[in-house]
Amino acid sequence: MRIVKQEVAARNTGWSSQIARGQVLRLSARTIIDFVAFDARDYRDCFDQARTKEANRCIYLKRGHSMVSRSGRRLLTMVADGFEGLGTHDMQFGMCSRARHERSAAEGRLSEYLHADLKVPTHGCAENLTSACKPWGIPYVDIPSPVNLFQNMVIDQATGTMRRTQVRPEAPVDIELVAEMDLLVAFSACPDKASRTGGLEIGATIVQP
Amino acid sequence: MTSTTEIELAPNGSAAFEVCLGQTLRITSRSSVSLVAFNARDLSERFDQARTKVYNMKLWLDLGDKLFSKLNNPMFAVIEDGFRPHGRHDLQLGLCSSAGAAEATCLESLAQALAPWNIAAHSIPMALNAFQNCSVDVVSGAIAPAPVRLSAPVTLALTAEMDLVVAVAICQVKSDSGDAQVRIAIQ
Numbered sequence: 001m002r003i004v005k006q007e008v009a010a011r012n013t014g015w016s017s018q019i020a021r022g023q024v025l026r027l028s029a030r031t032i033i034d035f036v037a038f039d040a041r042d043y044r045d046c047f048d049q050a051r052t053k054e055a056n057r058c059i060y061l062k063r064g065h066s067m068v069s070r071s072g073r074r075l076l077t078m079v080a081d082g083f084e085g086l087g088t089h090d091m092q093f094g095m096c097s098r099a100r101h102e103r104s105a106a107e108g109r110l111s112e113y114l115h116a117d118l119k120v121p122t123h124g125c126a127e128n129l130t131s132a133c134k135p136w137g138i139p140y141v142d143i144p145s146p147v148n149l150f151q152n153m154v155i156d157q158a159t160g161t162m163r164r165t166q167v168r169p170e171a172p173v174d175i176e177l178v179a180e181m182d183l184l185v186a187f188s189a190c191p192d193k194a195s196r197t198g199g200l201e202i203g204a205t206i207v208q209p
Numbered sequence: 210m211t212s213t214t215e216i217e218l219a220p221n222g223s224a225a226f227e228v229c230l231g232q233t234l235r236i237t238s239r240s241s242v243s244l245v246a247f248n249a250r251d252l253s254e255r256f257d258q259a260r261t262k263v264y265n266m267k268l269w270l271d272l273g274d275k276l277f278s279k280l281n282n283p284m285f286a287v288i289e290d291g292f293r294p295h296g297r298h299d300l301q302l303g304l305c306s307s308a309g310a311a312e313a314t315c316l317e318s319l320a321q322a323l324a325p326w327n328i329a330a331h332s333i334p335m336a337l338n339a340f341q342n343c344s345v346d347v348v349s350g351a352i353a354p355a356p357v358r359l360s361a362p363v364t365l366a367l368t369a370e371m372d373l374v375v376a377v378a379i380c381q382v383k384s385d386s387g388d389a390q391v392r393i394a395i396q
Contacts, residue, residue, distance in 0.1 A: 050303035050335040053352060059301060060350035094259035099281050141279055145259035155347040160268030
């Protein structure tokens with residue numbers, strides 16, 4: 001087993017990398033990561049929240065589940081989940097952004113992010129993922145809604161109403177995803193306004209077993 | 210008096226058409242209908258399931274809720290929902306995949322309808338799955354289709370918040386073998 005790559009994405013930045021089939025991506029974090037993946041041979045066949053929920057018969061991504069592409073192919077499988085038992089990974093929401101935060105502020109809805117007193121970030125995951133995907137020629141409109149790792153939500157069973165929570169690991173934990181095919185992967189270290197921290201750095205390691 | 214335009218469905222159960230800002234789209238059906246929308250002024254701006262749920266902070270749509278684009282702009286407002294007593298329109302699942310070779314998938318049907326606008330299949334977003342009820346367990350996350358058998362068609366009415374290109378497809382896979390009785394009207 002050898003480490004192919006070991007990097008840290010600073011808070012509120014984007015990161016991307018190629019990863020080969022069979023390699024493992026280890027993400028170490030305690031705040032939200034907006035994570036996406038693309039078939040390395042055809043970026044149009046990218047991660048899809050809906051296809052993934054169908055394949056797993058589950059609205060949350062859990063250990064043993066795969067992230068599935070638009071065409072229904074397995075992109076990555078979650079083999080370790082340090083958040084398991086503490087919270088769930090979300091596949092309802094999209095990426096936060098300057099536009100989203102501004103609209104929220106204009107409508108007086110910043111409290112939905114729990115810590116409305118935190119300074120509104122200058123940008124968010126949409127901008128970060130756009131930067132991360134730009135070298136690969138993928139525009140924002142073709143970046144799919146992500147898996148929002150560590151974005152534990154509370155959903156009301158009767159009304160379907162969702163709200164954010166502060167549930168996060170006390171210290172960074174690992175999530176491990178094995179690539180089922182050659183991929184481009186990318187993520188944003190979210191300026192996680194629901195967390196008192198306002199988002200932290202993310203460790204990204206690619207391991208060749 | 211506002212005129213009403215009836216939209217004719219192709220033999221594969223799909224159609225694509227324009228709906229202008231302020232017009233109301235009425236879909237009356239007994240069966241699942243997949244609906245996607247695009248900004249008529251910029252077809253790269255597409256309906257987005259996730260942005261819709263972020264804005265509404267809900268899994269499902271209630272009266273007054275809006276359907277949003279990937280660029281955070283409102284596309285439609287829900288003004289009437291005859292399905293509400295029976296079930297909830299779905300924003301979780303993807304376009305159907307075919308159970309058998311004879312049936313076109315919703316994605317194929319939508320792509321055929323959108324061909325005049327040069328919108329390729331890979332550019333079609335996951336849809337509003339209208340009249341397609343699912344059960345969701347919010348604790349375990351388990352999701353399963355929970356089809357509702359309607360004895361008579363019901364109407365979903367959406368008012369356009371921008372000029373749109375809209376495409377709909379009756380789900381051939383999920384439809385009853387009986388008549389879906391789908392009518393599409395723009396007023």
